[in-house]
Amino acid sequence: MFKKEINIMVNNEHYVREVAVNRTLLEFLREDLGLTGAKEGCNEGECGACTVLVDGKPVNSCLMLAVEADGSYILTIEGLAKGDLLHPLQQAFIDEGAVQCGFCTPGMIMTAKAILDEYGNPSEKEIRKLMEGNLCRCTGYTRVIKTVKKTAEALAAK
Amino acid sequence: MSEYTVIGKPALRKDSHDKVTGSAQFCADITLTGMLHGAVLRSKVPHGIIKSIDVSAAKEAEGVRAVVTGEEVPYRLGRSIMDQTFLAIDKVRHEGEPIALVAADTLEQAYAAVRMIKVDIEPLPAVNDVLEAMKPESALVHDRLEDYWHVDTIRPVNGTNIYDHFTLRKGDVDKAFAEADVIVENEYDCAILHHAAIENHLAIAKVDGSGKITVWSPAQSPYYIRGELSRALKVPENKIRVIVPPIGGGFGGKLEARAEQLAIALAMKTHGRPVKVAFSREEDFLAGTVRAGVHFKMRTAARKDGKILAVESTNWWDSGAYSTISPTVTLKANVILAGPYEVDNVKMDGYCVATNKQLGTAQRGFGVAEASYAHEQQMDAVAKALGMDPYELRMKNVMVDGCKGHTGEKMFAVGIKECLKEAAEGLGWEGHPTSWITEDGKIRGRGLGTFMKFTGTPSYTSATIKLNFDGSAVVSYSTTELGQGVGIVIPQIVAEELGIPLELISTVQVDTDHTPLDKTTTSSRATYHLGNATIKAAEDARRQICQWVAFKWKTPVERIEFKKGGIIVQLDEQGKPTGKQARMDELAKNGLIKNGEPILGYGSYETTNIWHKPDPETYQTERLTAMWFFGANAAEVEIDPDTAKIRVVKVVAAHDIGKTLNPLGCLQQVEGGVIMGIGNTLLEEFIHRDGYLMNGNMVDFKIPTSMDSDVEIEMRLIESSPHPEGPYGAKGIGEPAMCATQSAVASAVAHALGVPVVHVPIKGEHILAACRKRLEEANDR
Numbered sequence: 001m002f003k004k005e006i007n008i009m010v011n012n013e014h015y016v017r018e019v020a021v022n023r024t025l026l027e028f029l030r031e032d033l034g035l036t037g038a039k040e041g042c043n044e045g046e047c048g049a050c051t052v053l054v055d056g057k058p059v060n061s062c063l064m065l066a067v068e069a070d071g072s073y074i075l076t077i078e079g080l081a082k083g084d085l086l087h088p089l090q091q092a093f094i095d096e097g098a099v100q101c102g103f104c105t106p107g108m109i110m111t112a113k114a115i116l117d118e119y120g121n122p123s124e125k126e127i128r129k130l131m132e133g134n135l136c137r138c139t140g141y142t143r144v145i146k147t148v149k150k151t152a153e154a155l156a157a158k
Numbered sequence: 159m160s161e162y163t164v165i166g167k168p169a170l171r172k173d174s175h176d177k178v179t180g181s182a183q184f185c186a187d188i189t190l191t192g193m194l195h196g197a198v199l200r201s202k203v204p205h206g207i208i209k210s211i212d213v214s215a216a217k218e219a220e221g222v223r224a225v226v227t228g229e230e231v232p233y234r235l236g237r238s239i240m241d242q243t244f245l246a247i248d249k250v251r252h253e254g255e256p257i258a259l260v261a262a263d264t265l266e267q268a269y270a271a272v273r274m275i276k277v278d279i280e281p282l283p284a285v286n287d288v289l290e291a292m293k294p295e296s297a298l299v300h301d302r303l304e305d306y307w308h309v310d311t312i313r314p315v316n317g318t319n320i321y322d323h324f325t326l327r328k329g330d331v332d333k334a335f336a337e338a339d340v341i342v343e344n345e346y347d348c349a350i351l352h353h354a355a356i357e358n359h360l361a362i363a364k365v366d367g368s369g370k371i372t373v374w375s376p377a378q379s380p381y382y383i384r385g386e387l388s389r390a391l392k393v394p395e396n397k398i399r400v401i402v403p404p405i406g407g408g409f410g411g412k413l414e415a416r417a418e419q420l421a422i423a424l425a426m427k428t429h430g431r432p433v434k435v436a437f438s439r440e441e442d443f444l445a446g447t448v449r450a451g452v453h454f455k456m457r458t459a460a461r462k463d464g465k466i467l468a469v470e471s472t473n474w475w476d477s478g479a480y481s482t483i484s485p486t487v488t489l490k491a492n493v494i495l496a497g498p499y500e501v502d503n504v505k506m507d508g509y510c511v512a513t514n515k516q517l518g519t520a521q522r523g524f525g526v527a528e529a530s531y532a533h534e535q536q537m538d539a540v541a542k543a544l545g546m547d548p549y550e551l552r553m554k555n556v557m558v559d560g561c562k563g564h565t566g567e568k569m570f571a572v573g574i575k576e577c578l579k580e581a582a583e584g585l586g587w588e589g590h591p592t593s594w595i596t597e598d599g600k601i602r603g604r605g606l607g608t609f610m611k612f613t614g615t616p617s618y619t620s621a622t623i624k625l626n627f628d629g630s631a632v633v634s635y636s637t638t639e640l641g642q643g644v645g646i647v648i649p650q651i652v653a654e655e656l657g658i659p660l661e662l663i664s665t666v667q668v669d670t671d672h673t674p675l676d677k678t679t680t681s682s683r684a685t686y687h688l689g690n691a692t693i694k695a696a697e698d699a700r701r702q703i704c705q706w707v708a709f710k711w712k713t714p715v716e717r718i719e720f721k722k723g724g725i726i727v728q729l730d731e732q733g734k735p736t737g738k739q740a741r742m743d744e745l746a747k748n749g750l751i752k753n754g755e756p757i758l759g760y761g762s763y764e765t766t767n768i769w770h771k772p773d774p775e776t777y778q779t780e781r782l783t784a785m786w787f788f789g790a791n792a793a794e795v796e797i798d799p800d801t802a803k804i805r806v807v808k809v810v811a812a813h814d815i816g817k818t819l820n821p822l823g824c825l826q827q828v829e830g831g832v833i834m835g836i837g838n839t840l841l842e843e844f845i846h847r848d849g850y851l852m853n854g855n856m857v858d859f860k861i862p863t864s865m866d867s868d869v870e871i872e873m874r875l876i877e878s879s880p881h882p883e884g885p886y887g888a889k890g891i892g893e894p895a896m897c898a899t900q901s902a903v904a905s906a907v908a909h910a911l912g913v914p915v916v917h918v919p920i921k922g923e924h925i926l927a928a929c930r931k932r933l934e935e936a937n938d939r
């Protein structure tokens with residue numbers, strides 16, 4: 001397969017790598033960089049388990065080619081905490097019981113982070129709408145939505 | 159004040175930190191040294207004869223290390239009937255059935271080689287429908303069912319598509335129908351649907367030089383899989399090891415071996431190199447397992463005053479191309495198909511039927527959600543026929559302690575009455591109409607759903623508690639964490655029993671070489687069974703601790719008392735405290751057990767003794783199960799008459815939990831279960847044409863999203879009927895919320911529109927005409 005060199009920042013680390021042009025960003029992250037936090041649930045853009053942030057925007061990394069991410073700044077779930085200090089969303093997902101099997105959780109949290117970054121303190125209804133692309137079969141979303149809302153409020157109050 | 163310190167208080171899961179940081183290693187995240195990647199050639203047709211397979215080009219392809227076809231692995235799987243080979247041999251029986259396998263250095267190479275395999279299949283007519291499958295002229299999915307070994311508790315019918323015919327007979331149904339004031343007769347359908355855990359099936363297998371097989375897989379029930387594989391391969395169980403990484407959702411879908419046998423088949427040819435076989439989403443739909451579809455014929459007889467006299471049903475379960483555990487699903491549904499009501503006359507005929515479709519098996523509820531939908535529609539129909547309030551009718555008939563169950567056994571710890579009362583109350587049932595039009599022209603309706611379910615018996619499990627010298631403890635067991643929270647409830651019990659702080663208690667990765675024996679993780683059984691085993695393990699640990707302390711304090715062991723909360727007290731000869739004591743939560747400081755005799759508590763729980771084998775014809779018995787559990791949901795729905803879109807407004811879930819061990823865990827189960835139940839009722843459906851799956855992807859097979867979850871959920875945990883044999887009185891909560899959601903929502907829709915719901919999922923096209931009619935009626939008034 002034809003290869004191309006890409007120049008990419010992932011979780012504050014700089015990488016220059018040769019990748020096959022048909023390699024998805026998800027494969028690149030999981031297999032080439034060993035960052036397995038983003039999950040594959042469908043590989044067709046439907047479940048959101050593979051969500052990472054590309055230049056701050058949530059992206060289904062199974063649908064993006066690694067070469068398309070050339071020159072971008074990627075944030076994955078592994079890069080969210082500051083050392084041992086969890087991101088408020090991560091802490092809230094634990095404290096509010098928004099995690100069950102946890103397979104959807106990395107994607108959920110990344111989408112939630114993008115929402116908070118962009119909208120500040122959106123309503124529960126808006127959060128529901130914005131998280132529609134992240135499927136979860138365990139929680140029924142109730143706790144997830146509440147958790148995101150609560151975190152948004154807490155951050156907005158600061 | 160509560161008599162417990164940890165039990166009954168909300169506790170946070172122990173695995174969350176790993177999961178929110180992305181460091182939890184699911185099976186897909188594991189890469190072993192030298193690991194190869196497997197790919198599967200699958201049947202494109204639902205039914206056909208394999209004329210030839212040519213793998214010569216694939217064998218020569220770049221990177222290929224192994225190619226396997228059916229004849230090379232003629233091993234048979236099947237819990238009920240051993241009807242399933244690892245790969246198709248001679249015949250394919252469903253779309254997506256595995257035919258050949260390739261292992262290569264990279265996944266791309268494996269797929270490229272799979273595409274080089276030439277297979278010639280002569281298509282046969284596909285058996286697409288259960289009722290069609292029952293006809294004498296139907297094509298046969300399995301030509302000779304009699305050739306397969308089967309368990310002696312089921313009755314396959316040779317020369318037909320019937321895997322099993324289950325029967326239950328109680329009282330005199332014919333007489334009851336003859337004497338009835340009203341008879342209600344209806345047919346109901348539930349579609350096939352998929353568990354749709356977000357993690358697909360996958361496995362890694364390695365076969366070492368001595369022939370030992372190690373499998374990493376998100377198996378819900380690793381010992382069950384080990385048993386299945388051992389019987390299939392004729393390899394002793396100690397030569398098979400199943401290691402379970404965190405599981406990305408199960409719901410019954412990860413009970414059966416799906417990817418495990420394929421990875422093993424390849425690994426047997428790769429000279430010790432591990433092989434990973436991971437299903438794509440499409441493969442998971444086609445070749446995972448599904449919730450069987452079912453068609454019910456129901457007849458109910460009642461007296462004028464509302465007393466239910468008899469329930470009779472014949473029902474057909476679409477169990478697909480291989481039987482797996484589906485006869486048990488048929489059984490479980492039929493045992494409770496008369497509902498949690500006292501009914502003297504019951505007659506059930508359940509057929510577990512083969513078709514050329516996906517493998518119908520267990521889903522959260524084991525057939526009870528479907529059965530509950532059918533019996534509750536019947537109750538509503540009876541209420542309507544008698545002009546009675548649906549709640550009153552149910553209350554009049556619900557089972558009570560001491561009554562005779564459908565299996566003839568004397569029932570105890572029956573919590574249904576309280577559940578039903580609380581569910582109705584939560585919705586404000588009394589004096590409120592069950593159907594009305596809102597000011598903005600929407601149709602609203604309210605409904606009720608009840609269920610009863612039993613946990614699989616006989617069953618067994620075991621646990622050990624290891625104390626470290628620093629006062630921390632490790633509890634190990636083989637009930638898997640599916641997201642249901644067993645990994646926190648069990649440490650809670652250890653903390654309660656030993657007085658060790660919860661944060662100092664950890665659990666162990668389930669691994670059949672290391673963690674103790676367990677039957678399955680199904681049937682809402684974890685808390686009850688494993689809870690009991692853990693209490694016993696703690697008892698054993700306490701005994702050992704007292705022995706050691708007696709030695710250390712040079713006191714006869716009779717004068718050492720282990721008090722609640724983990725305080726060890728020395729007594730004098732009169733049995734009075736001497737003042738010398740030590741605390742379990744300070745073991746690190748007091749060094750009490752340091753360098754002493756290692757303490758390892760062991761406990762087991764099994765239910766063989768309490769189980770009485772039911773009569774095979776009537777299914778009557780003295781005691782069928784360790785635990786019956788009950789519940790009721792009440793639901794309110796709103797229907798937009800223009801689009802026929804149904805929105806669930808509120809669900810009150812009242813469940814007979816016996817005793818709440820972790821309220822937060824229960825809430826998680828209930829919220830998740832209710833939304834999943836709504837998905838089952840309003841969205842999820844496999845659509846087949848001639849055996850071909852038309853919607854095997856996440857776009858066309860819809861599960862609830864966050865947009866479907868805007869439902870007010872109220873949980874009421876009913877503790878009025880504790881289980882005398884349960885840990886602290888507890889029963890199960892894994893399945894209940896699911897079991898009664900489908901029936902409650904269907905009941906609400908039926909009430910809203912004034913017509914029975916005869917098909918689930920309820921789609922707009924089914925109810926559009928009824929919506930119009932309902933509005934016209936309203937306008938006429």
Ligand code: FES
Pocket residue numbers: 039040041042043044045046047048049050051060061062063
């Ligand atoms: S794996 Fe990317 S959206 Fe599902």
Ligand code: FES
Pocket residue numbers: 099100101102103104105135136137138139356406407641
């Ligand atoms: S927690 Fe299991 S899929 Fe979301």
